[in-house]
Amino acid sequence: MSKPIVRVENIVKVFKKANVRALDGVSLEFGAGIVYGLLGPNGAGKTTLIRVLTTLLRADSGYAEVAGVDVAADPTSARTHIGLAGQYAAVDEYLTGRENVEMVGRLYNLPAKEATKRADEVLHNIGLAEAADRTVRTYSGGMRRRLDLAASLVGRPQVLFLDEPTTGIDPQSRLGLWDIIRDLVAGGTTVLLTTQYLDEADQLANRIAVIDNGRLIAQGTGDELKDQMGGSVIELHVGDEVRDQAIEALTGLSTEAAAFDQYRGSLRLPAPDGSQTLLNVVRRLDERSIAVQDIALHKPTLDDVFLTLTGRGAAEAEAEAEKVTTSKRRGPRGRSN
Ligand SMILES: Nc1ncnc2c1ncn2[C@@H]1O[C@H](COP(=O)(O)OP(=O)(O)OP(=O)(O)O)[C@@H](O)[C@H]1O
Numbered sequence: 001m002s003k004p005i006v007r008v009e010n011i012v013k014v015f016k017k018a019n020v021r022a023l024d025g026v027s028l029e030f031g032a033g034i035v036y037g038l039l040g041p042n043g044a045g046k047t048t049l050i051r052v053l054t055t056l057l058r059a060d061s062g063y064a065e066v067a068g069v070d071v072a073a074d075p076t077s078a079r080t081h082i083g084l085a086g087q088y089a090a091v092d093e094y095l096t097g098r099e100n101v102e103m104v105g106r107l108y109n110l111p112a113k114e115a116t117k118r119a120d121e122v123l124h125n126i127g128l129a130e131a132a133d134r135t136v137r138t139y140s141g142g143m144r145r146r147l148d149l150a151a152s153l154v155g156r157p158q159v160l161f162l163d164e165p166t167t168g169i170d171p172q173s174r175l176g177l178w179d180i181i182r183d184l185v186a187g188g189t190t191v192l193l194t195t196q197y198l199d200e201a202d203q204l205a206n207r208i209a210v211i212d213n214g215r216l217i218a219q220g221t222g223d224e225l226k227d228q229m230g231g232s233v234i235e236l237h238v239g240d241e242v243r244d245q246a247i248e249a250l251t252g253l254s255t256e257a258a259a260f261d262q263y264r265g266s267l268r269l270p271a272p273d274g275s276q277t278l279l280n281v282v283r284r285l286d287e288r289s290i291a292v293q294d295i296a297l298h299k300p301t302l303d304d305v306f307l308t309l310t311g312r313g314a315a316e317a318e319a320e321a322e323k324v325t326t327s328k329r330r331g332p333r334g335r336s337n
């Protein structure tokens with residue numbers, strides 16, 4: 001790899017009052033011109049890492065560099081290379097879309113004329129030209145996210161940090177945002193994005209890192225992560241009352257124990273030997289007289305990777321908002337309940 005554009009080494013961040021180890025020795029790096037996807041359940045440390053990289057927060061220890069600049073030693077210089085659209089759109093309700101973007105341009109030290117010109121450009125690119133002179137109060141949630149993204153582009157950043165750019169917006173606007181992100185990357189921008197949507201990571205990210213409890217637990221391309229699951233995955237439904245019995249019965253048949261995906265109500269386990277594992281599973285359950293409602297063998301999805309790694313389905317992790325506040329490690333099987 002050529003010189004990394006983002007380099008993170010052993011970053012630790014503890015929120016002492018809350019007694020939370022938000023980042024527990026994270027290291028990662030990647031080169032320019034890609035989308036790097038950071039996945040993880042609520043409270044994993046994604047936003048904290050973005051805040052460290054964008055100079056909004058100082059790490060307790062470790063080293064972080066963006067575009068060759070040490071973010072702790074030289075935050076002012078680092079900021080000139082960085083764009084950020086946060087998890088919650090940071091826009092002023094009482095200004096128009098254009099005024100919001102111009103204001104950010106001025107913060108980037110653009111002369112007034114240049115700020116106006118640049119605001120026009122980015123608002124056009126992001127599909128907000130027509131709404132540019134309306135106050136943001138009248139904008140929908142999706143428009144606000146786009147405006148926030150527009151503002152983050154004013155300074156022509158080399159590296160763009162997008163914290164859950166599509167959370168809470170409709171599927172149509174999501175696709176529109178994906179196109180905008182793809183265009184930016186085609187134009188040479190490097191993007192680090194966090195997301196709770198695994199299909200988003202699968203579609204957009206050239207590389208993916210999974211973070212949980214402040215630690216990086218996996219890294220690779222989407223395909224590499226899926227390959228780690230060992231070929232195929234078995235997904236099956238059994239009655240709630242026999243679920244634990246079924247998990248027990250399946251012990252030893254696969255490289256991993258069966259994990260329960262609360263959201264889909266299914267049990268999943270890797271099938272290293274494909275249909276042979278499937279046969280063994282059916283036989284084992286039959287021997288124990290555990291009725292199977294349905295069972296299928298399929299290629300692993302990122303969902304399977306996420307479930308296996310974090311012990312929770314992504315949608316489930318999302319529904320868990322606010323709950324995860326301690327950095328207490330879960331058991332080796334990672335089942336939190
Ligand atoms: N300012 C703060 N003070 C105390 N604790 C904090 C603070 N910011 C974050 N935390 C805690 O640090 C941990 C990591 O939080 P962070 O916001 O980085 O997670 P996240 O992966 O972005 O989660 P989400 O998917 O919900 O956005 C959480 O346990 C959170 O409660």
Ligand SMILES: [Mg+2]
Binds near residue numbers: 046087163
């Ligand atoms: Mg976050």
